[in-house]
Amino acid sequence: MASETGKLTALAIKSAGQGEHSDGGGMFLKVTETGRYWRLKYRVGGKEKLLALGVYPEVSLAEARKRRDEARRVIREGGDPSADRRSRKAATLEAGANTFQAVGDEWLAKQLPKMSVATHEKASKMLQTMLYPGLGKRPIADIDAPELLAVLRKIEDRGAHDTAHRAKQRCGQIFRYAIATGRAKRDPSADLRGALAPVITTPRAAITDPLKVGELLRSIDGYSGSFPVRCALRLTSMLFVRPGELRHAEWHEFDLDQGLWRIPAEKMKMRDEHLVLLCAQAIEILRELYRLTGPSGYLFPSVRTARRPMSENTINAALRSMGYDQVTMTGHGFRAMASTRLNEMGWAPDVIERQLAHAERNKVRAAYNRAQHLAERQKMMQTWADYLDGLKAGGTVVAFKSKAG
Incomplete structure (x- = not known):
């Protein structure tokens, strides 16, 4: 289908049947049932090779000739266009892997x-x-x-x-x-080093005054948002786990009959399994929530898909809707609230820190201290929940020193 001069034309390309149609200089158009392909035959070291120049019409006749001429220039200079292309492709892949x-x-x-x-x-x-x-x-x-x-x-x-x-x-x-x-x-x-503005450390926003804690708890009970979020707020105040640990909680981690939440190590900041002792009030909330989001998956699934937990901003957004700004109270602030009040109530710091899942800063002490303090933590968690109920009711609640028993 070539012209008298041995060159293809636009008309010849459109009317070409299946087969190979030469344009000269080793370049030809290969027509198959699936399309029209530009190819270049050439020899390097006495060995015949084939180079793909593109697909028609994405690569026009003029562009195909330009690519042929460039390839023949490489051949005249002793190169191999196929090898060069493989090298460029490898370099591109390597560059992509090194971004x-x-x-x-x-x-x-x-x-x-x-x-x-x-x-x-x-x-x-x-x-x-x-x-x-x-x-x-x-x-x-x-x-x-x-x-x-x-x-x-x-x-x-x-x-x-x-x-x-x-x-x-x-x-x-x-x-x-x-x-x-x-x-x-x-x-x-x-x-x-020193190029960024220094960070001014400020304590996490938290309410610790008993009267204001009572007001916060009453606001949570009156929260007009979704039931799962209200449950999350109530549980956060009672259990004072990290916000990420709560929102990633899954039903298979809970034994409500035993009153225990076992958080896997991979979900913990310090990569150690953590046991949360559940007070009676928390178990009651969880049983109510179970009817809605149980029996499997996340306790607090995303509103978009049950395959993901609720957003990390959900708790803070709920607090903002109740009138608590970011300098007054945050989801993480419930931990500071519990730690402050429990220390003032006389609970042993080791028991409080263990329930907070804080790492022991003294490495030597940490190596020898494997105590879980489960009995004391169980008592503390129930006492804490009862204390919150008293504050929420608006009564005068006197801080007291715990007694091991």
Whole structure:
């Protein structure tokens, strides 16, 4: 179907039947039932080879000739266009595997056995929303300190100074992983020491005054939102677990007959299984909630899908709707509320800290202290719930010192 000069034409291409139709210079159009393909035959070292030049009409006749001429130039200079293409493809794949996002995703996947589920989710969200938009497509070895600082400054400019510092820490972990796996030479985050505004540490927002605690509990009882969220608020006040531990709670972790919630190690910040002793009031709430969200899955599923837990902002949003701003009370503040009041009530610090699932700071002491204090914790949790009921009722509740028994 070639013209007299041995060259194809647009008309000849459209009317070409199945087979190979030469355009000269080794290039031909291969027509099959599935399409029309540009190919180039050539020899290197006495061996015939075949190079794909594209698919018609995505690659026009003019473009196919341009690619043929470029390939023949490479051949004249002693090269092999097929080998060059494989090298470029390999380089492209390697570059794709060495971007900040590729290395970051790989690093994050390896952290799941070490991080709690909630922490892992927060790290993933930080990468996706704060770091990947500016750094994700960049080769990790090419990122320098000024470029990294520019991305962190965008976070800092929103007033999120603590988040900017945590983002810098995450970047350092990713860069060090890249160094260990041979994809970077150094960690530019190390050069940013002092470049970000210092974080001014403030105590977590928490209500600890007994009268105000009573007001808060009455507000929770009057919460007009969904029943599961009201249950979550009530349980948070009684059990004072971390917000992420509560929202990731699953029904199979609970034994309501024994009054026990066994939180798996992978869900805990310190990666140790944690036992939560359930007071009678918490068991009653859980039995009511069971009718709605049981018998399996999350206690507090997302409103969008039961396969995910409720949002990490749900509890705080509920508090805001009740008139408690972020400087007055947060979901995490229930832990501070319980710790403050229980210490003032005279409960042993070891018992309180164990129920809070805090790590022992003294490493030597931690190595020898394996006490669970279960009996004392059970008594404390029930006493705490009864104490809250008294505050909620508006009566005068006197703090008392516990007695082991």
